[in-house]
Amino acid sequence: MSATLNRVGLPRDAYKGAATTLCAGCGHNSITNHMIKALYELGIEPHLLAKMSGIGCSSKTPAYFVETAHGFNGVHGRMPSLTTGAQLANRQLIMLGVSGDGDTASIGLGQFMHMIRRNIDCTYIIEDNGTYGLTKGQFSATADLGSVQKKGAVNTFQPIDPCAVALALGCSFVARSFSGDGKQVVPLIKAAIAHRGTAVLDIISPCVTFNDHDGSTKSYSWVKDHEESIADVSFIPFFEEVHVDYEPGTVRDVTLHDGSHILLKKLGEDHDPNDRRAAMHVIEEGRAAGHLVTGLLYVDPDSDDFATTEHIPSTPLKDLAEGQLRLTQDEFAQFMSEFA
Amino acid sequence: MTEPIVNDLTIQAATVNGSGSQTANLVLTRAIFKMGVPVAPKNVFPSNIEGLPTWYQLRVTPEGYMARSDRVDILVAFNAATWRDDLGTVRPGGVVIHEESYSTADARTDVTYYAVPFSKLAKSKIPNETLRKQLANMIYVGVVAGVLSIPWEAIEHGVKRQFLSKPKAVQVNLDAVKVGLDYWQDNFSKQDPYRLEPMTGVVEGKALVEGNQAAALGALMGGVTVAAWYPITPSSSLCEYLIAYSDRFRTDAKTGEKRIAVVQAEDELAAVGMAIGASWAGARAMTSTSGPGISLMAEFAGLAYYAEVPVVIFDIQRIGPSTGLPTRTSQGDISFAYTISHGDTKHLVLLPGTVEECYEFGRDAFDYADRFQTAVFVLSDLDLGMNLWMTPSFSYPDKPFDRGKVLSKADLEKLGGEWGRYQDVDGDGITYRTLPGTDHPSAGYFTRGSGHDEHARYTERADAYARNMDRLSKKFETARKALPAPVTDESAGSAIGLIAFGSTNAAVVEARQTLVEAGRPVDYMRLRALPLSVEVAEFVERHEHVYVVEQNRDGQMFDLIKLALPPDLTGRLRSIRHYDGQPIPAEAITEPLLQSEAVAI
Structure with a gap:
């Protein structure tokens, strides 16, 4: 049986990576599979993909998809700066960052925030399990107040909500999802990649070993019971035509700068994804009600990314030759004479 | 009067920072340099914006020595707060030009005093009230010109050169100098032996350049396309010059597109991260900082060493430890920069000794970084970086960029896709890399700071770890022979x-x-x-x-x-x-x- 090829002529297997070394049942492995599906269906050319990560369980996962792409597993909490530099060096790269809650909300909070402020063109996925897995189960900064550790300790600190932080900083794309909800995660990953600017996607991803017990608010059962999706998300890439039948007023259509569409089908109350204050409100309401609100919270499809505001040419800076970088002999001589 | 002392003296201007005195000092420097007389200025400034004492030492020697001297021949006392201390620094027989209101009662009798009513002159002779405070400094330039017989043409040159970008300011400044010169001529007769005379033989063909200017130009000529930095004295001016030079030489006049990205990062940690990310993706990238900054860069420096990513780090040294004295010079980062980061880490360090070398090493550092796929530190310091130095013109590069061992798509095709990122094919310890974006199925590899084998695969195997560390040592030995010789x-x-x-x-x-x-x-x-x-x-x-x-x-x-x-x-x-x-x-x-x-x- 021949495999179905995508628009760049690659089978789904071309998007696989090395075998995972994470625990069986880890939410991160589901996200890896969602990633493979999204990248395959989008027809991303592996050589243009740059997989970036920091340190932790989540940050290992770029090794587990698109093995032929370049990846960079840097230092803890500093993936945003590496991503910023790589993006500036070559604007043609598709920057895909994978981080965790410790990597993002604790050691890397500063870089996370400044990446958002600059609106670096990248997808930033947080595989959020509220715990430090590799170091055996300490609370992370996204753990909810009152949530209970495996050995019984109760978290006494307020959580840092990466989505609320991102919104406060004017992030141009903010979404939340659940690793077990592939129908929602896959279109959100696609939309995040298509979006020009920083796209933050906080995916609650249960840690089966250290944070999947009663009293945890990041367990499979808790999230399944408390997830409240604000809209059904579907993504139509620019190379496909939109032909969806829906009743007027039930679906919002967001057109991204590359011509792709995000279709949002109303579930309960209508949420306008272009309204940042409404997004904040939705998060706060959910929190007050003890729900986990998921879906596309906010998007500004017209935002300019950092390289654009910095006037960086589309030709990769790395490809500029001596002639485009050095002063000419005449310019050099003139310049030196000005020091005399 | 004793034997005249010609072209061999040190002027020390004691002023208040933020008052515009630096402009006056530079005018004086450029005027004397214009006479063909060698100058060596040293700016001793406080870590402060306005109001603290600052000293500018302008040394003149017929030989063209450029080191600082402890000897003060001519004191320009323009700061009441330090007046008594400053007076103590003048050598016997020296000259003291001071504000008239400063008391000389019980003061030294072995120096010549020229008391000038600077404030009164400024008030009565400088009509522009908003500029009066600044222009008052130019009055002492006039007095010094009178004492030392600096020709008016030289003064004119100095003022014009200093206000190249603000030609409107030239006349008011010249007028203020004239106030001082006139006052000296009308009220004093020469009582001291010091004199400046035009000379030839040393300064011809030379320019006055700061090391940070030279390094910025070097980086530009070395092909830097991504620079990330966080402001810190005494390094900030390097990237600020880089920005200014890029606006001029790397900006497309029609489209406004820039052939460089200069990013002011949120801290030094992010700055070096951006530079490493950019280098990994194939750009020539740098950061510039000083001691506290390289302390923050320690972890990333280890990543660059171990994952073998090129990066150029300028360290314009200041005195430490800790915050230390942010505006004072030092060579205190030598051992730290050499081995910065945990584990068996060591780095290539370039040590420019002149502004010309700040240019050359600033340029060639990118070749070394690419060639050896590692961090290259360029260790300058506050004295070299922020003071003006006489220098021969810099030479235009005579060789193309050395981008090191990078495999292109065509190379990979020739190899049939068979290669290992950390495989020592040539026996020099330097391995081949590919850049993201290379359109070949075997181009991609996983860069990591964790243990890896020859094919960049994660491993915890003892033999693979030791083998890799030994190869890194071999690479270091290759570099030892290739770096600038003593x-x-x-x-x-x-x-x-x-x-x-x-x-x-x-x-x-x-x-x-x-x-x-x-x-x-x-x-x-x-x-x-x-x-x-x-x-x-x-x-x-x-x-x-x-x-x-x-x-x-x-x-x-x-x-x-x-x-x-x-x-x-x-x-x-x-x-x-x-x-x-x-x-x-x-x-x-x-x-x-x-x-x-x-x-x-």
Whole structure:
């Protein structure tokens, strides 16, 4: 049986990576599979993909998809700066960052925030399990107040909500999802990649070993019971035509700068994804009600990314030759004479 | 009157920072330089925006010495708060130009005073009220011009040169200088021996350039396309010059597109991260900082070393530890920069000793980083970076970029896709890399700071780890031979040798002349890079005593040299250290050396 090829002529297997070394049942492995599906269906050319990560369980996962792409597993909490530099060096790269809650909300909070402020063109996925897995189960900064550790300790600190932080900083794309909800995660990953600017996607991803017990608010059962999706998300890439039948007023259509569409089908109350204050409100309401609100919270499809505001040419800076970088002999001589 | 003293004097202007005195000092510097008289300015400024004392020392010697001197011949006292202390620094027979209202009761009688009513003159003669405070400084330029007979054309040149971008300011400034000059001519007769006379032979073909300007130009000529930085004295001006030069030379006039990205990062950690990310993706990338900044960069420096990502890090050293004295110079980051980060980490370090080398090393650092796929530190310092130095014009590069071992799509096709990122194919320890975006299915690999094998795969195997570390050592040895060799002058044929590096060179040049006159000529080796060249041990072997001169407390370079020597040679080493934050003067070398040698005899 021949495999179905995508628009760049690659089978789904071309998007696989090395075998995972994470625990069986880890939410991160589901996200890896969602990633493979999204990248395959989008027809991303592996050589243009740059997989970036920091340190932790989540940050290992770029090794587990698109093995032929370049990846960079840097230092803890500093993936945003590496991503910023790589993006500036070559604007043609598709920057895909994978981080965790410790990597993002604790050691890397500063870089996370400044990446958002600059609106670096990248997808930033947080595989959020509220715990430090590799170091055996300490609370992370996204753990909810009152949530209970495996050995019984109760978290006494307020959580840092990466989505609320991102919104406060004017992030141009903010979404939340659940690793077990592939129908929602896959279109959100696609939309995040298509979006020009920083796209933050906080995916609650249960840690089966250290944070999947009663009293945890990041367990499979808790999230399944408390997830409240604000809209059904579907993504139509620019190379496909939109032909969806829906009743007027039930679906919002967001057109991204590359011509792709995000279709949002109303579930309960209508949420306008272009309204940042409404997004904040939705998060706060959910929190007050003890729900986990998921879906596309906010998007500004017209935002300019950092390289654009910095006037960086589309030709990769790395490809500029001596002639485009050095002063000419005449310019050099003139310049030196000005020091005399 | 005593014998005239011509073109051999040091002017010290004691002023208040933020008052515009720096402009006056620069006008004076450029005017004297225009006369063909060599100048060596040193700006001693506080870590403050406005109101604290600042001193500008302008040294003039017929030989063109560029080190600082402790000797003050002419004091321009323009700061009431430091007046008494400043007066104490003037050498006997010197000149004191001071604000008339400063009391000279019970003051020294071995100096010549010229009391000038600067404030009154400013009030009565400078009509522009908003500029009065600034222009008042120009009045002392006029008085100094009068005392030393600086020709008016030279003053005019100095003012015009200083206000190149603001030609409207030229006349008001010249008028203010004239106020001072007129006052001197109308009220004083020459009582002191100091004079400046136009001369030839030293400054022809030379320019006045700051090391940070030179390094910025070097980086531009070296093809930097991504620079990330966080403001810190005394490094900030390097990236600020880079921005200014990029606006001029790297910006498309029609589209506004920039052939460089200069990012002001949120901290030094992010700055070096951006540079490493950019280098990984194939750009020539740099950051520039000072001591506290490289402390923050420690973890990333280890990543660059171990994952083998090129990056250029300029460290314009200031005095530490901790915040230290942010506006004072030092060579205190030598041992730290060399091994910064945990584990068995070591780095390539370039040690420019002149502004010309700030340019050359600033340029070539990118070749070394790409060639050796590692971090390259360029260690300048506040003295070299922020003061103006006389320098020959820089030379246009005579070779293309060396981008090192990078496999293209065509290379990969030729290899049939068979390659290993960390495989030592050529036996020099340097392996091949590919850049993201290379359109070949086997181009991609996973870069990581964790243990990896020859194919960049994660491994915890003991043998793979050790093999990789040994190869990194081999690469370091390859680099040792390729970095700028020491510059050696053994023309003295002396049994005594001197080893120095960086901005200390200026004091050594002068000290060697003094030592010749004292009947103790010395040979000289100027180091230009770490790891140390094998020539260092050979130099020590050829001399009975070798003095290592440096600007830090602990003799950091002395220690590194000692470690590099066979045990039977280490006893020949002596250490001379200067670490008060002021640029080292020649006497700080000659005095301890002569003392030590006298004992040795």
